[in-house]
Every structure is written in C-alpha cells, then in structure tokens.
Amino acid sequence: MKLTIVNSGSIGNCYVLHGAKTNIIIELGVTKNKVLQAIGAKEFKKIDFALVTHEHLDHIKYFNQFKLPIYTSAGTNQVIKRGKNLEENVYKRIGEWAILPFATVHDCRQGFGYLIGNAIQGKSLVFATDTNKMTRLFQGVQYYAVEANYDKYIIETNEGLTPNRKKRIIDNHMEIGSLANWLLKCDLKSIKKIILIHESKANSDPATSKNVIESLVNRPCINTANKMSEVQIIDL
Numbered sequence: 001m002k003l004t005i006v007n008s009g010s011i012g013n014c015y016v017l018h019g020a021k022t023n024i025i026i027e028l029g030v031t032k033n034k035v036l037q038a039i040g041a042k043e044f045k046k047i048d049f050a051l052v053t054h055e056h057l058d059h060i061k062y063f064n065q066f067k068l069p070i071y072t073s074a075g076t077n078q079v080i081k082r083g084k085n086l087e088e089n090v091y092k093r094i095g096e097w098a099i100l101p102f103a104t105v106h107d108c109r110q111g112f113g114y115l116i117g118n119a120i121q122g123k124s125l126v127f128a129t130d131t132n133k134m135t136r137l138f139q140g141v142q143y144y145a146v147e148a149n150y151d152k153y154i155i156e157t158n159e160g161l162t163p164n165r166k167k168r169i170i171d172n173h174m175e176i177g178s179l180a181n182w183l184l185k186c187d188l189k190s191i192k193k194i195i196l197i198h199e200s201k202a203n204s205d206p207a208t209s210k211n212v213i214e215s216l217v218n219r220p221c222i223n224t225a226n227k228m229s230e231v232q233i234i235d236l
C-alpha cells in the first residue's frame, strides 16, 4: 500500500490509498484537477470508490466532480444523497478492500473513521480525522493516519480565537496528548508508521507534535501540515 496526501487540513482534505490493483480516494475536499495533478491519470483511473468521513466542506466540497461510488454514513448521505451507506462497526468488503467504519466524535450528522484492510497485501490502516477522541482500540494494525489537530499548550495562548471558536475546536478535534494516550493503549508492537493529519497551523506546531508522538510511542511519525503545493507520498 501507499498513501498519497493530496491535501490535509481545514482548507481541504483528500488522500489516495493505493492498493495492489485498485485505489481508494478518501475525502473529496479538493478539486478533481488537483487529484489528477497529484497522482496522474493512470493512478486516477485505478480509483475504485471514495470513502468520506463526514459532511463538512473541507471533506466533501467537490464530491460532484468525482463520478465514483461514494461510501459513507447514512448521516453524511443526507447531504451527499448519492452515496452508499456503511454501517457503524459492520465490516464491508469492496473489491480488494475490507472496510470497518467506526464512530467519531464531531459536530456533524454522523462522522465515521475507517479501519481499512487490504485483502491482497494483508496490510491495514486506521484513518480517523475530525474527532474529539478515538472511540475504540485496534490490534495488529500497522499504519495509522490520525488527526493531530491542536496542542493544548498552543491553543491556550492563541489570542486570535474567540472563546466560542476555541471551545468548538476543543470539543470536536483531537489534541496531540489525547492522540498519544490513545496510541499507548493500542497494540504498539504492530505499529510501523503514524501519519499526523488535519494538523492546525495556528494551534499546533507539527515538529513538536511529531516529537511528542515519537518520544512517547517510539514509532516513526510523519507530519502532513497543510502544504497546498506539496504532494506527499508515503510508503505503507
């Protein structure tokens, strides 16, 4: 497997997970053109379907540009309307992929994170973004792409935020310390890489976040702090 970070953060989210024969696009918060530029026409043609976590515009804004089946929750589908429903904690096999949706904690209709397994390669990725906390633990998963939105020590001193805005972030997004605490409860032995996504430029320092996770969890950690012009490709 390989993960292309087309873009990550509150400006727009889009990731492509490359499998043995097919690809999944996760989140449709950037234009089709941007995805084509990032991965090229050949990899684009291999995209089998889209997975979407929730209906906020940084995750679905351009969904109409993508003529692909979109799998998501029934709640998110109230907005997208043409998607296919997945059920919380119910495994779904789609081609070479095995998908297990789990609940996130966010101010949306019905947010999902996904455990995504590849039936050909025997590898798996936990993908979770826009959530106050993780709602379950995982065993035997090698790769994690998880939200590391803010650092409580930075957000506390950010005077550019109104009290309401600060509360909204704290209630709905993941703090780097809670991510570390959760990872420490998972099966650390199997973790090969941790990818920090949806990082806030104003409320976190990606270098510090990476150091916090690496020092506590002792596994390689990669930042994806919002770089609109840079595409990151991560081998899984």
Ligand SMILES: [Zn+2]
Binding pocket: 009, 010, 056, 058, 059, 130, 198
């Ligand atoms: Zn978001």
Ligand SMILES: [Zn+2]
Binding pocket: 054, 056, 106, 108, 130
């Ligand atoms: Zn959101």
